[in-house]
Amino acid sequence: MRALTFHGKGDIRCESVPDPAIEDPRDAVIKVSACAICGSDLHIYDGVIPQMKNGDVLGHETMGEVVEIGASVKKLKVGDRVVVPFTISCGECYFCEHGFYSACERTNPDHAKAETLWGHSPAGLFGYSHLLGGYRGGQAEYLRVPHADSGPIKVPQNLSDDQALFLSDIFPTGYMAAEFCDIKGGETIAVWGCGPVGQFAIRSAFMLGAERVIAIDHIPERLALAEKAGAETLDFHKVDIYEAINSMTKGRGADACIDAVGTEPDPTGSIDSFIDRVKVAAFLGTDQPHVLRQAVHCCRNFGTVSVVGVYGGFIDKFPMGSAINRGLTFRMAQTPVQRYLPRLLERIEKGDIDPSFVVTHRGTLEEGPDLYKTFRNRKDGCIKVVLQP
Template sequence: MRALRWHDEGDVRVDDVPKPEIQEPTDAVIEITATAICGSDLHLYDGFMPGMEEGDIIGHEPMGEVVEVGSAVETLSEGDRVVVPFTISCGACWYCDQQLYSLCDESNPNAEMASESMGHSPAGLFGFSHMLGGYDGGQAEYLRVPYADVGPIKVDSGLPDEKVLFLSDIFPTGYMAAENADIENGDTVAVWGCGPVGQFAIQSAEMLGAERVVAIDRERERLDMAREHSDAEVIDFESEDVYDRLMDVTDGHGPDGCIDAVGAEAHGAGPSSVADSGQDGEEMQGDRPYVLQEAVRCCRKGGTLSVPGVYTGEMNGFPTGSLMNKGLTVNTGQTHVQRYLDPLLERIEDGDIDPSFVVTHQESLEKAPEMYETFRDKNDGCVKVMLNP
């Protein structure tokens, strides 16, 4: 089969590889009809994620048709149309029982490697480094799905792939980000980053009762998308001061909730970004603190900081003193996707949201290397790339 493989920083290629097979009785194999490039994939592409090995198949936003099931699989049959969440979860450990699926105790075969770095291991993830399992990813023609009774959700309606594909990651991720912001009716919420996760965080914040959502970015296409597909106000951080504007719209209090939908490869404006760029060049830190610094500064006293943006290592310059003295609550984590699949599919089927609005580019799998570059560099107005194997 054809699959996109990581060879080195900035080097991904579509290669011929063996088709996956059932390895455990709880496995299924799907033929992929649609997949996508995620902002988190860029952390691999740009060399920010430890644990990558040459030849790894990447990608973690797949859907398709079940072509084979293991002998112990009870909920899926050949021919079922499914969306596969990026988190791999056993469904039986203590964390899965608490619906903390991205913290599954059993699904990462390389848990010891992750524990050495983090203290404990989170769940295994599709296509996302050997530290998190080394599982083959979904930017391919076929995918082996472990714990198939726990992950995939069947889509029985005739909705096109582009309306349901993003249940695999970015729609639940944006929704959990908004949920983690502890939104109450009438709140003001600020969202840093208007990429795909940010777009869904904006819409989810409105669904959860935010009266005012302010979206922050510097890319015109992303700011326009936030403005056109929601009621968000927008800030271009390169043309105006974010803190001053947020204080102005909140009568000096600051937003009730602040969402960092950017993560490790954040860009900043001003002297601090110049200093941190120098540190990056000397390999003094892996993650960039610009968004977190600004969000902590802007958030109202006693407010909540939600961090769905993926961070991969350590950083200098995190404002711990401000965080503590302002009494902020911080909620983070990879998304517990399985928790959200049924209710969010229902919202799509009811017409409350059409997730396909984020797709700006749709191409064949063979064009994936080219589209990684387009997506990373935000060329041609690129916000989200959907691939069709």
């Protein structure tokens, strides 16, 4: 089959790889009808995700048709149309039983590596390094889905691929980011990053009852899309974000702040942002937490900082004194997608949201390497890429 594979920093190729097969009675194989390039895939493209190997198949936003099932699979049948969560979860361990599917204890065969870095291992992920299981990803013609009874959800025929595909990751992630803000109604929520996850966080915050959303970015197309959703926007190249949010909230700060950027923020011109970039380039640091620092300072006393941007290791100069003395709450996670799927699918079916709004570019797997570059460089107003094998 054809698939997109990693061959080093900036080197993504479309090439032939062996077809997947049933390896365990709980497996299913799907024929991919649509997959997407995620913003977190760009961290792989940029070479900042450890434990990637040449030839690894990429991608963790995938949907398609079930073409084969293992003998123990009970909930799916051949011909079912499904969307696949990016987290691989057994459905039976302590964390899965408590709804924390992204912390599954059984699906990361590389758990010892993860434990060395993080203390404990999260679940395995599709297409995201040998730190998280080395599983093949879904930017391919076919995908093997382990633990098929506790992952994929069936998609109604009346929904298009574009409406359903983002249930695999970015819609639940954006929704979780807003849910973490403990919105009761009437709040002001600040969102850093108006990429795909940020866009879903903005819309989810409004769905959950926020009165105002302040969206921070500098890409015109992203800011325009945020404004279309009803957000007030700030360009961090044109204003001082701390001063602007203070002014907009009468000096109190935002009720909650969402970091939808993570480890690779764009340069802001600030001293701490410059130092972060130098440290990472010199292998003296693993992450660039400028946005997270700013979110802490812009959050009101006893507010919440919600973190869904990807961080991989250790961060420098974190303002813990500010967080403690002002009573901030931090919420963060790799999204336990399965716990959100039924309610978000219902939201789509009811017409509360049409996730296809975020799609700007389409292509085939063969066009995938060029579209990685387009997405990475934000060319032609690129916000989200969907591939159709």
